[in-house]
Amino acid sequence: MLIAGNWKMYKTASDAADFCRALKARLAGLDGVDVAVCPPYPALAAAVQVLADSDVAVAAQNVHWESDGAFTGEVSASMLRDLGVYGAIVGHSERRQHFGETDETVARRVAAALEAGLWVIACVGELEQERGAGETEEVLRRQVSVLEAHDQLVIAYEPVWAIGTGKTATPEIAEEAHALIKSIVDVPVLYGGSVKPDNATELLGQPNVDGALVGGASLEVESFAAICEAAATL
């Protein structure tokens, strides 16, 4: 079971250091769950430094497919590895919606990151109108089929209508989507979309739910730790 906190564009480096110190103390001695935080780029080094003597891993929120070059604004896998970062989220729906990420660029980022030795959380998920039109399976098949199974790859199923909206997929909806994804690429699948301490146990209890990618509730130590603790009991 993996619980990863996606901080999005929140927390400065000094906020991150304070948060990580508190999280480390709060989770000390907790077994049975892998935990990762995904700070924005400027806060990665501080998080790596504070968490160096803990079991909490640090991942980035994106990664480019080239190792270096004229790609203004991008960051490569080797740069992340050099910082001590262990992985990266790729293809989050906010990148697909606002920054032109496509299935093709997701596939390139994922392949390069895995090749460089990073762990990857590759995100997939349907829009509300796609679910309404009965296109969920088609969308997930399209997004997942560009990925290949790898022992450092994890997929996050994040129905876009459930992200930051307080609407959560029912455990049945999540379970159905996770089973479909695993039938295409057999890797662990995290659920993401308004995971909170009070719904974590139910969602994480589904047989094909292997963890969670948590946005809003990962920004406070208390709520994030409560989700990690719920996962550890399963």
Ligand code: PGA
């Ligand atoms: P949320 O975000 O938990 O705030 O819905 C999840 C995500 O975007 O990864």
